[in-house]
Each structure stands twice: as structure tokens, then as C-alpha cells.
């Protein structure tokens with residue numbers, strides 16, 4: 001869906017991105033990660049021409065992006081950033097409706113769409129009449145994501161969208177964006193410098209350093225088949241075990257047909273979170289329920305050790 005071919009970008013003669021070749025498939029959740037100043041944001045912003053590339057080609061839906069009208073291109077791509085950028089004097093409703101209003105949607109359709117998005121992002125419908133300063137940071141981030149999604153864009157570009165949030169809110173928003181991705185099947189490109197966030201979200205991780213791609217692949221590939229020492233160090237040798245666990249879920253490792261009384265965990269819990277539960281509860285077996293809270297089976301501590309084969 002998006003192809004970079006030997007793309008370079010210079011600022012004052014210095015390359016921010018060098019000779020970058022990258023393929024982002026339709027419907028894929030791609031996460032750009034890397035050291036500070038490695039060119040992640042520049043790469044993201046070149047996709048919707050917030051930054052124009054100097055060399056090479058970038059294609060979107062088969063066409064070089066320079067052939068699109070920049071405004072028209074941006075309307076096909078939702079964009080959400082860490083600093084949110086909500087218009088302070090506009091209500092939540094008007095903020096979310098920015099692109100639909102530009103596209104001249106009828107009022108009733110806009111009203112309905114705002115309602116849908118508030119529900120999708122777990123925000124109360126009354127919030128539509130509030131102003132950004134009347135919301136918490138996490139609520140503002142949700143509105144920023146809702147705004148990016150408003151006109152059902154083909155691509156969603158996100159630059160550290162959960163950057164400034166506390167871990168609990170951050171984790172909740174990560175789960176929401178995973179759900180939105182599963183529901184909508186949209187192509188998402190997200191920049192983060194948080195390794196665990198990348199592992200939780202990505203179908204494909206692009207690890208960058210010094211304006212170049214060091215390795216692109218599935219999270220499991222970067223963890224278990226690092227291309228070089230830089231990749232190995234980046235993902236942290238000592239953390240490798242728990243990071244591998246964060247790629248698996250309790251539901252996939254559970255022993256069905258067994259049951260056990262006690263406080264259950266949900267099947268969607270990562271095995272890393274399950275490990276934490278085993279330790280906190282000083283137990284080696286945990287009952288697992290599905291999303292409807294129906295008993296699914298029992299997870300054994302020893303099953304965590306077998307996970308590498310199952311991933």
C-alpha cells in the first residue's frame with residue numbers, strides 16, 4: 001500500500017533519512033522504532049507530505065505521492081500526534097469533525113459519526129460539547145485518535161500518540177487501537193520509542209538507526225533472529241525472555257478441559273502479565289476465562305516455558 005524506494009531526506013545538508021526502502025502492506029500495523037533522531041518521524045511525515053522527500057520515490061496505492069494534491073492525500077490519511085493538536089476554542093465534536101466538515105458531509109451524518117467515534121474510544125457522548133481544556137490528557141489523546149479516524153481514512157499515521165500518558169491509560173489506549181485495527185482492517189503506521197509498545201501493537205516492526213532501516217520483520221523475528229548486534233542490543237538481551245512472553249496470550253496456552261476455583265485471568269492477558277500474576281499470587285496454576293467471563297481452562301506455570309514453540 002505504501003512503498004518507499006531509495007528515499008532520502010536532507011535537512012541543511014544532513015541526511016535525516018538515507019536511501020530508505022520500505023514496504024507497508026495494506027491492512028498491516030507497522031511500527032517504526034529506533035534510537036532518538038533515527039528518522040522515524042521524518043519517515044512518517046513523508047507519507048502524507050508534511051515533509052517532502054528529496055530523493056527516491058514514495059508510492060501510495062500504486063501512485064507516486066507527489067502526483068496527488070497534498071490536501072487530498074492528507075484527507076485519505078488520518079494523522080494523530082503526541083501533542084494532540086486539538087483546536088482549543090473548538091468543542092470536542094467540532095474537533096473530531098474537522099475532516100468530515102472539510103469534505104462537506106451533511107450535519108446529521110457528522111453528528112452520527114462523532115457519536116460512533118466517541119463510543120469507539122470509550123468516551124461519554126456528553127463529551128462532544130466540552131472543550132479540550134475540560135478533558136484529561138488521556139481523554140484528549142482519545143479525541144485526537146477519534147479525529148484522525150473521523151473520515152474513515154485508508155491509512156492512519158500516528159506519531160507517539162500515547163507518549164505523554166501514564167502506564168494504565170497508555171495500556172488502555174493501546175488495547176483500543178488494537179481493537180480499532182482489528183475492526184477496521186485499516187493500514188496503520190505508528191512511531192514509538194517504547195519497545196514494549198512496539199511488541200504489543202505491531203504486525204511488522206521497522207527498526208531504524210541513523211536514518212536507515214536496520215531490520216524489518218515480525219516482532220518475533222526481530223527478537224529471535226536479530227540481523228546484527230545493534231538489533232540484539234536494542235531489544236535488550238536481558239529482557240529477551242519476558243519480551244517473548246509479551247507476544248503470547250493466556251488463551252493460546254491454556255489447557256482446555258481443566259478447571260480450578262479462584263480469581264480467573266482473562267484469555268487476552270499476555271503471558272508476561274500472566275507471569276506477573278503467577279508470582280504475585282504465589283501459585284503455579286491460574287484459571288482462565290474468555291471475554292464473556294466463561295471458564296476456558298487452566299494455565300500452568302510450566303506452560304510459559306513452552307511458549308517459544310507456540311509463537
Ligand SMILES: Nc1ncnc2c1ncn2[C@@H]1O[C@H](COP(=O)(O)OP(=O)(O)OP(=O)(O)O)[C@@H](O)[C@H]1O
Nearest residue numbers: 011012016034035036037038039040041042043193
Ligand atoms: N525540520 C528539521 N530541520 C532540521 N533538522 C531536522 C528537522 N526535522 C528533523 N531533523 C533532524 O533529522 C533527524 C531525524 O529526525 P526525526 O525527528 O525524524 O527522528 P526521530 O527518530 O523521530 O527522533 P525522536 O525519537 O527523537 O523523535 C534528526 O537528526 C533531527 O535533528
